[in-house]
Amino acid sequence: MNENTLATLGEIESLRRTVARLKPGDFALVGSGDDAAVVVAKDSFLVSTDTLVENHDFRLDWSTGFDLGFKAVASNLADIAAMGAKPTVLVVAVVVPRDTQISWLESFADGLQAACDQLSPGVAVVGGDLAAGEQVVVSVTAHGSLEGLQPVLRSGAKPGDVVAVCGPLGKAACGLALLESGNQDLIRSYDDWVEAQLRPTPPIDQGVIANQAGATAMLDVSDGLVRDLGRIASSSNVTIEIDRQQLSGYEAMLDLPAQSLAATTLTWVLQGGEDHSLLATFPANATLPRSFKAIGKVVSKAEHGVVLDGNSISDSGWDSITGSKS
Amino acid sequence: MNENTLATLGEIESLRRTVARLKPGDFALVGSGDDAAVVVAKDSFLVSTDTLVENHDFRLDWSTGFDLGFKAVASNLADIAAMGAKPTVLVVAVVVPRDTQISWLESFADGLQAACDQLSPGVAVVGGDLAAGEQVVVSVTAHGSLEGLQPVLRSGAKPGDVVAVCGPLGKAACGLALLESGNQDLIRSYDDWVEAQLRPTPPIDQGVIANQAGATAMLDVSDGLVRDLGRIASSSNVTIEIDRQQLSGYEAMLDLPAQSLAATTLTWVLQGGEDHSLLATFPANATLPRSFKAIGKVVSKAEHGVVLDGNSISDSGWDSITGSKS
Numbered sequence: 001m002n003e004n005t006l007a008t009l010g011e012i013e014s015l016r017r018t019v020a021r022l023k024p025g026d027f028a029l030v031g032s033g034d035d036a037a038v039v040v041a042k043d044s045f046l047v048s049t050d051t052l053v054e055n056h057d058f059r060l061d062w063s064t065g066f067d068l069g070f071k072a073v074a075s076n077l078a079d080i081a082a083m084g085a086k087p088t089v090l091v092v093a094v095v096v097p098r099d100t101q102i103s104w105l106e107s108f109a110d111g112l113q114a115a116c117d118q119l120s121p122g123v124a125v126v127g128g129d130l131a132a133g134e135q136v137v138v139s140v141t142a143h144g145s146l147e148g149l150q151p152v153l154r155s156g157a158k159p160g161d162v163v164a165v166c167g168p169l170g171k172a173a174c175g176l177a178l179l180e181s182g183n184q185d186l187i188r189s190y191d192d193w194v195e196a197q198l199r200p201t202p203p204i205d206q207g208v209i210a211n212q213a214g215a216t217a218m219l220d221v222s223d224g225l226v227r228d229l230g231r232i233a234s235s236s237n238v239t240i241e242i243d244r245q246q247l248s249g250y251e252a253m254l255d256l257p258a259q260s261l262a263a264t265t266l267t268w269v270l271q272g273g274e275d276h277s278l279l280a281t282f283p284a285n286a287t288l289p290r291s292f293k294a295i296g297k298v299v300s301k302a303e304h305g306v307v308l309d310g311n312s313i314s315d316s317g318w319d320s321i322t323g324s325k326s
Numbered sequence: 327m328n329e330n331t332l333a334t335l336g337e338i339e340s341l342r343r344t345v346a347r348l349k350p351g352d353f354a355l356v357g358s359g360d361d362a363a364v365v366v367a368k369d370s371f372l373v374s375t376d377t378l379v380e381n382h383d384f385r386l387d388w389s390t391g392f393d394l395g396f397k398a399v400a401s402n403l404a405d406i407a408a409m410g411a412k413p414t415v416l417v418v419a420v421v422v423p424r425d426t427q428i429s430w431l432e433s434f435a436d437g438l439q440a441a442c443d444q445l446s447p448g449v450a451v452v453g454g455d456l457a458a459g460e461q462v463v464v465s466v467t468a469h470g471s472l473e474g475l476q477p478v479l480r481s482g483a484k485p486g487d488v489v490a491v492c493g494p495l496g497k498a499a500c501g502l503a504l505l506e507s508g509n510q511d512l513i514r515s516y517d518d519w520v521e522a523q524l525r526p527t528p529p530i531d532q533g534v535i536a537n538q539a540g541a542t543a544m545l546d547v548s549d550g551l552v553r554d555l556g557r558i559a560s561s562s563n564v565t566i567e568i569d570r571q572q573l574s575g576y577e578a579m580l581d582l583p584a585q586s587l588a589a590t591t592l593t594w595v596l597q598g599g600e601d602h603s604l605l606a607t608f609p610a611n612a613t614l615p616r617s618f619k620a621i622g623k624v625v626s627k628a629e630h631g632v633v634l635d636g637n638s639i640s641d642s643g644w645d646s647i648t649g650s651k652s
């Protein structure tokens with residue numbers, strides 16, 4: 001028996017089967033099925049959008065539908081957490097070829113739901129769109145609530161602040177290198193690193209906690225530590241000094257796969273994207289949340305935006321258009 | 327001199343030039359440039375998403391970048407208006423090939439802004455994402471405010487209600503037929519109809535007005551009058567009776583191009599999508615807003631969902647996955 005595809009089922013039935021796998025969540029007054037969803041809010045809401053494109057941001061031979069749904073939600077929830085806020089609802093637009101099997105789309109929906117349940121229980125997909133196209137494109141728009149707090153911007157870092165990270169650095173890049181190696185034995189042996197690439201689990205609940213602890217600036221590490229530190233440095237008009245020794249724990253986590261691949265752990269730690277860990281600055285006298293680890297400090301603006309052990313490091317990271325390190 | 331493309335400029339500079347063409351609007355406390363935007367809200371907000379895919383929903387030899395930006399905003403604002411609400415902010419994710427000229431993207435941004443200014447002044451794009459891919463995909467997420475009113479759902483139509491329309495019916499489909507004819511003389515002669523397809527101007531401000539006038543159900547006509555009436559009939563568990571005579575004004579507006587194309591005006595009026603006109607039901611004793619025209623009435627659920635002059639008409643319209651009338 002041939003499996004049903006989107007073309008054989010049509011839009012309405014494909015959408016019905018997909019939406020049926022999603023839970024309503026805690027924040028929608030009116031959920032999917034009408035022209036728009038209605039979502040509770042108090043004074044304000046946060047909104048952020050991020051898109052994943054086949055063969056640019058993911059490969060279908062590496063990612064299952066479940067993986068892709070999970071990752072799309074995880075990376076978008078991280079943007080809300082990075083504002084010091086609590087995620088509430090998502091809308092998801094997905095473009096797929098007409099010959100896509102319905103089971104792929106159902107698995108994708110399961111991945112969306114699993115990421116909500118695991119990373120921020122109560123968050124739900126409250127609307128979406130399903131369209132046909134030549135390649136898979138997933139565009140998620142995430143929303144959040146400040147819970148009475150002020151948003152943590154990129155521009156608030158002050159000289160004297162401590163720079164700290166919550167979550168891994170370079171782990172997703174290491175997973176990508178393992179996948180790119182094509183070595184199935186290594187991919188199986190280091191499944192924890194590969195999973196960090198395919199289904200990242202950023203510490204979503206730590207966004208509000210960092211905000212409550214007095215974070216002065218925050219973002220999630222999407223494009224590599226150095227590039228993202230550079231964004232805080234530039235927005236805040238400061239220089240950020242990183243202490244290599246304080247990166248040693250992140251490097252150590254990558255030692256085994258790095259030896260197998262003859263790779264350099266520091267490159268992954270400094271330039272690896274897609275960890276979606278939270279990167280924040282806190283006043284020197286603040287008590288860091290236990291999940292955050294200090295890696296450096298903020299100083300007055302000097303010649304370079306980001307400095308490692310006294311040496312400037314270039315603004316290296318992933319350019320999503322040119323598809324290269326720049 | 328070769329013009330700059332996204333590949334030569336890179337993501338950051340391409341995005342900077344695009345965002346520079348957009349105005350901040352009336353509703354963002356924090357606009358684009360951080361991990362998320364912060365938007366004012368009172369008690370609740372509305373959210374809706376819609377995607378346009380190259381060669382499925384538009385053709386780049388028919389639509390300029392400006393047209394595409396305009397249409398993406400217009401169709402999404404219509405979803406908010408159709409809930410009886412006032413649009414506030416948009417986020418826009420756009421996927422384009424790397425060799426896209428920056429001037430195309432700038433023109434696209436101008437189209438986004440022009441649609442906001444023309445259709446719902448004060449509305450703004452407060453966030454977005456730019457990614458590389460094989461075909462152009464535009465995914466807009468629109469937000470709105472109920473202004474203290476209740477949302478107008480699809481499920482509230484009651485027997486005895488009047489069915490009314492605000493905006494054209496079949497005009498965008500007529501424009502599409504003109505473009506498909508490839509006849510440049512006709513396309514130039516009937517530019518008003520072609521514009522209805524390329525840059526629709528739905529009556530966004532009439533959504534709140536219909537809500538205040540007591541609309542019991544509403545949506546925007548995306549997939550054709552019959553199909554969208556069927557959605558109200560099905561959600562509200564009623565039958566809708568349309569009076570052909572009351573469609574004559576809509577048909578008359580299409581007479582000239584229909585004669586030139588040897589086409590049937592009634593087919594466009596009944597099945598043509600993408601007008602994004604507002605289709606609503608009102609209590610029989612309500613005073614219809616002046617912009618709405620009665621076309622039929624709601625009766626108790628009978629054998630068929632939608633009836634024209636006593637004859638059932640099938641649920642015909644556009645299926646965005648199979649790309650065909652169904």
